[in-house]
Amino acid sequence: MELLLFRLESQLLHVRTGNWQWLKFTAADVESVLENLRFDTLARNIESSAVAVEWRLPASSTLPMIISAASSGLWEDLLRQHHEALVELVKRVEVTAAANIEALTVGQQRTGEPLPKGAITGDGVAVAVPPHDPSTEDDVMFLAGSANIERALAATRDCSLPLLEEFLGLG
Numbered sequence: 232m233e234l235l236l237f238r239l240e241s242q243l244l245h246v247r248t249g250n251w252q253w254l255k256f257t258a259a260d261v262e263s264v265l266e267n268l269r270f271d272t273l274a275r276n277i278e279s280s281a282v283a284v285e286w287r288l289p290a291s292s293t294l295p296m297i298i299s300a301a302s303s304g305l306w307e308d309l310l311r312q313h314h315e316a317l318v319e320l321v322k323r324v325e326v327t328a329a330a331n332i333e334a335l336t337v338g339q340q341r342t343g344e345p346l347p348k349g350a351i352t353g354d355g356v357a358v359a360v361p362p363h364d365p366s367t368e369d370d371v372m373f374l375a376g377s378a379n380i381e382r383a384l385a386a387t388r389d390c391s392l393p394l395l396e397e398f399l400g401l402g
Contacts, residue, residue, distance in 0.1 A: 232320040235264045235390065239327040242383060246334040254379035261386040272394050279398065295400040318399055321392065328390040335384045339377070 242257035283292035286300040294314050301307040396402040 232317065232324065235268060236320060236324050236327060238264050239324065239331055243327060243331050243334060246331065246338060251338065251379065254383045258383040258386045265389055268392065293400040294398055314399060318401065321396060321399065321401065324390060328387050331387045332384065335380055335387065338380050
């Protein structure tokens with residue numbers, strides 16, 4: 232989760248500073264982390280199911296349910312701290328992904344009326360948007376840039392983690 236947050240923050244920094252050429256790499260980084268998170272989710276489900284069954288809970292128990300069945304002391308404290316940290320990370324990922332989507336969407340709008348460098352987004356943050364000027368920019372490069380924005384948008388929109396949110400009792 233921390234790596235996903237880092238990758239999203241890195242992508243947002245590149246978008247906000249107008250480094251659009253790096254989107255193909257930032258999108259690939261986000262996609263890679265999401266792929267690993269899906270595997271980690273499967274592993275977590277298996278491990279937490281085993282603990283839940285051992286503690287006489289349904290195998291599909293959420294982390295708050297598991298915490299409630301933990302004996303007072305070390306396990307309860309450890310699991311509660313883990314839950315709080317994961318909830319905080321999920322919230323930070325959601326906020327950062329939303330900021331990325333907004334900034335990338337502004338970048339997508341460059342095909343219409345060019346936005347000036349330093350255009351302000353809805354969250355009040357400046358985004359350096361490269362204007363599209365067909366007389367100075369090769370159409371192939373423009374299309375590649377647009378494809379990079381689309382890929383980054385798709386990867387960022389894929390950052391919702393419904394299985395993790397369900398496990399944390401948020402869904």
